[in-house]
Amino acid sequence: MENSQISASSIGIRFGMIGALISIIFSVVVYLMSWQMQSWQQWLPYILLFIIVFLAVKSFRETKEENLISFGECFKVGMIVTGVMVLVSMIWVYVYMQFIDPELVEMIMEKQITQMEDRGMSDEQIEQALSMSENFMSPPMMAIFAGVAQGIAGAIISLIVAAFMQKK
Template sequence: MENQAAVTPNPTKVATKWALISTLTNIVLTYVFEFMNLDQQSPIKYLSFLPFIIFLFLAQKEFRDTTGGGYMTFGTGFSTGFRYSVFTGLLLGVFIAIYLWILSPEVLEKSLEASRAQMEARGMSDAEIERSMGIANKIGPWAGGFFSALMYTIVGALLSLIGAAIFKKERSPLDTAVDPE
């Protein structure tokens, strides 16, 4: 029999799979909320974060149960969840930028109108408001995408710590695999 070196499972494959599922789910939810004509400030929109959380934990659990052979260290669990968060954040960041810039620019316009009203209520001058609106029109989609990616990564890192603590199952010295020869 050939002596095979122990292969350390890579959490990237599992994280990528769940990041794609999460991104597709969030894209569908984005359009569902748009077709429901929900207000941009509606708390119902926070429901779209629920699949992100569920899929993060499912990624960690899948890694432990399949790729990790039933075992997973805290560090590997965190790594799986963090990779999932980064991939999901990047994919959703790109989607948000394209969504606001090309697919549904009216969503950005509604947001800018609400911002204009807030600035007027604060007593800002017309020149200040126009300058702010000009900048927001230019960088709005990209800023939306960037801050979405950043938010998903940061929140995902925190949730990855929780998931890693929940799903970790380290090998004891008695759990060593016996080489069948």
């Protein structure tokens, strides 16, 4: 039993680091191509997370005798992958927004203003919404929110993958 825990951790950490590296490379490409505000690119990290969790669980299942793996073991591997990717991603988001592309926060705010204007909000309502959201638009807060969102998505993805990959 001890070996399966070590294997789950090592596989989860390895795949989590691979996923984090791919995610960082992707965000650099997005930056270089000026795709930061494209709506389609917001979903790719979650698709990547799903693929990495699936591959990690599959890899771990293949180390088991007769490929027998419980729901809990599958979920554990998925959450280790998620944890590693979240931790690395939070650090990356902070570094990216603080040092590489500090104008991104301003671009996000401008997009929010445009969306609020498109919804017919008054200038007063827009100003009030911006003053409330300004506190949450700093690089540390954005990193925390990105980590929480990715963590929740990772838990859901891990549950789904575990449900389909378990083999009794």
